[in-house]
Amino acid sequence: MTSTNKTPQQWVDEIANLTKPAHIHWCDGSDQEYDDLIQQMLKDEVLQKLNDATYPNCYLHRSDPTDVARVEHLTFVCTPEESAAGPNNHWMSPADAHGKMEKLFEGCMQDRTLYVVPYCMGPIDSPYSRCGIEITDSAYVAVNMKLMTRMGTEALNRIEKEGTFVRGLHSTGDLDPDRRFIMHYPEELLIQSFGSGYGGNALLGKKCHALRIASWQAQQEGWLAEHMLLLELESPQGEKHYIAAAFPSACGKTNLAMLIPPESQEGWKIRTIGDDIAWLHLDETGQLRAINPESGYFGVVPGTNTKTNRNAFEMIRHDAIYTNVALNENNEPWWEGKDDQLPVTNWKGNSCSEDDGPAAHPNSRFTVAARQNPCYSPLADDPAGVPVSAIIFGGRRRELAPLVYQALDWDHGVLIGASVASETTAAATGAVGITRRDPMAMKPFCGYNFADYWGHWLSFSDKSDRLPEIFHVNWFRQDENGRFLWPGFGENLRVLRWIIERCENRVEAQETAIGYLPNAADIDTNDLDIDHQTLESLLAVDHDSWRQEMKAMGEYLKEYGDRVPAKLAEQHRRVIKALG
């Protein structure tokens, strides 16, 4: 299974030979096919139809209770040299991984249908797009791939023309957590996933292809594959800016990408290009341009309501697949933070009166086509992508990181990105709320050694003198009583406005040891219930805490040894010196 230039047919034959499916179905991506697969899954009780009057064409899928999130400890990068995968990845030698997986896949599709899912990540006619074929024995995966990617005949035509594609082999296996692995072989452009039906482990176009494999390809070819939302911000004067923002999973990317400006911000508009992944390329003028490789959203459901994200709330009222939410008495989906009705059946299918814990799983998800988004930007389909003015990094941190600050220059911005830390969330199995380093929000998704990845980021300052400005934001600061200091959600627009003003050189800022901070008066707090002191603490740089932070960052960098780029170490020393 090593050659990357097999034809789709040759590869499918080879896999069919190994997995022994009862049927083979080549997906054409048509609406009819989608409907047929849904009908089949209703019959097989893989899906349940929700209230058709209030939630037309919406379905509930309950996954196995042990299979509800990404499994980072079972996710491997398989490169010949362990050092190429780096301390940021689990590593297995390609030979060992192939041996292990071959045994698992042997005969695993008996009595099942093998679906061939050709897909294109990015607009079908964009030079920046890349194709793949996922082979899966899950109809749930096939319909999710239809919503999340440009899937079907057009993608297959492009693959046949290009002669190359990323191969992804997936089987839900027997869902035994001890027989669950997600393997990546960057040099073979190959992904193998066994034993899970959950999104990030099973929809191989998403994290496995568009981030882990693509980040590796991007390093070879001089572009960037990032865990970033993409939005268009239009001012009341009609000026447009495009912003790319990296946050860890379940930290509000979808909400920011779909932000509805509050009444006080009259005339401002936000449109979504993407909510999770961006591929960025320098064009011939040195401008960084971005596409969203996906065409749908796989978003966190709990907490979605008309106040936090009205666009999403409306978007998921029809033609949506829900995974692991609860039900109310009207057979409508229900989740924590939805409304004041009561759930009746929890995500496991048990009665809520007899089973404790949250009714909807904290990582329950919706899948919808991006076009259903009320603030969808048609530029998401533009093969040329959008020109990026600003890159934002952020994490979920109750302390330390100010509301917003700006890097002194690109190289300093790379240090800021590399230093991102965030509290863990329910998007991955394991403890929640533990602060960990999550450079560029790519900790679970970078397909190669982070030290080389930072070097790759740094190389951009040699290639262009018109790169985007880099910023860091933190919406999640809390006081000692656990109260959020910043209202977040729609009000985050106020921070985006400062960011754009900085990009346009229209507002002064204070140079501090960690970067440029806003003067308090330059953040619009009109109509906000936020006093001057709170704003000051949101914008303060506590030197003691930052010295500790930089020390911790130094320890973290040591894990990467002398592979850490000199320019990054130099930026780190500079900040320490400036902190005094």
Ligand code: SAT
């Ligand atoms: O599970 S996914 O990786 O698809 C979503 C996420 O964790 O960001």
Ligand code: MN
């Ligand atoms: Mn994500």
